[in-house]
Amino acid sequence: MIAHLVGARTALEIGTFIGNTTMHLARMVGEAGYVTTIECGHQFADVARKNFIRNGLNKRITLLEGYAGNILPTLGKSYYDLIFIDGGKQDYLDYTLKCERLLSERGVIIVDDVFFHGDALNAKPQTAKGAGCKVLLDSYRNREDLGKLLLPVGNGMLMLFRK
Numbered sequence: 001m002i003a004h005l006v007g008a009r010t011a012l013e014i015g016t017f018i019g020n021t022t023m024h025l026a027r028m029v030g031e032a033g034y035v036t037t038i039e040c041g042h043q044f045a046d047v048a049r050k051n052f053i054r055n056g057l058n059k060r061i062t063l064l065e066g067y068a069g070n071i072l073p074t075l076g077k078s079y080y081d082l083i084f085i086d087g088g089k090q091d092y093l094d095y096t097l098k099c100e101r102l103l104s105e106r107g108v109i110i111v112d113d114v115f116f117h118g119d120a121l122n123a124k125p126q127t128a129k130g131a132g133c134k135v136l137l138d139s140y141r142n143r144e145d146l147g148k149l150l151l152p153v154g155n156g157m158l159m160l161f162r163k
């Protein structure tokens with residue numbers, strides 16, 4: 001729905017898994033659109049590629065296999081209308097900062113699961129993933145240059161956009 005509201009024609013995803021959200025994004029950007037998705041798990045990437053072909057969406061999806069931290073700096077700036085960050089929670093802050101450069105003028109960044117089962121809201125999170133989400137939330141809380149919306153849906157979604 002957010003991809004539709006934004007009128008996204010280009011999307012980037014971190015964390016493909018078996019390609020479920022990737023394919024939703026590919027349908028939303030339409031035939032002329034383009035989705036890039038990043039996955040570090042070789043076996044997941046293999047299943048995802050097969051799913052893209054099976055569903056006739058492989059022409060508009062590029063799966064980049066590897067760690068997001070290494071791949072993000074290689075992508076072109078100001079290109080993506082929607083960026084969905086859904087992998088590597090320990091490194092969410094690093095990935096989100098790197099994604100700012102990649103965002104188009106009308107673009108939106110969505111970071112998923114930012115409450116991490118409530119652990120990110122603890123003064124001292126008990127898991128590395130919870131700690132990664134807390135660092136992200138604390139860092140963006142005072143960013144006045146960006147529009148921010150924290151949606152208490154599921155495990156929490158942080159939306160960021162240019163003002």
Ligand SMILES: C[S@@+](CC[C@H](N)C(=O)[O-])C[C@H]1O[C@@H](n2cnc3c(N)ncnc32)[C@H](O)[C@@H]1O
Pocket residue numbers: 014015016017018019020021022038039040041044066067068069086087088089
């Ligand atoms: C929650 S799943 C993604 C689910 C998918 N977006 C969906 O909703 O269908 C997270 C995925 O991120 C991948 N991942 C974790 N850390 C990563 C990293 N640093 N770089 C790339 N992928 C990563 C994991 O292997 C896993 O497949």
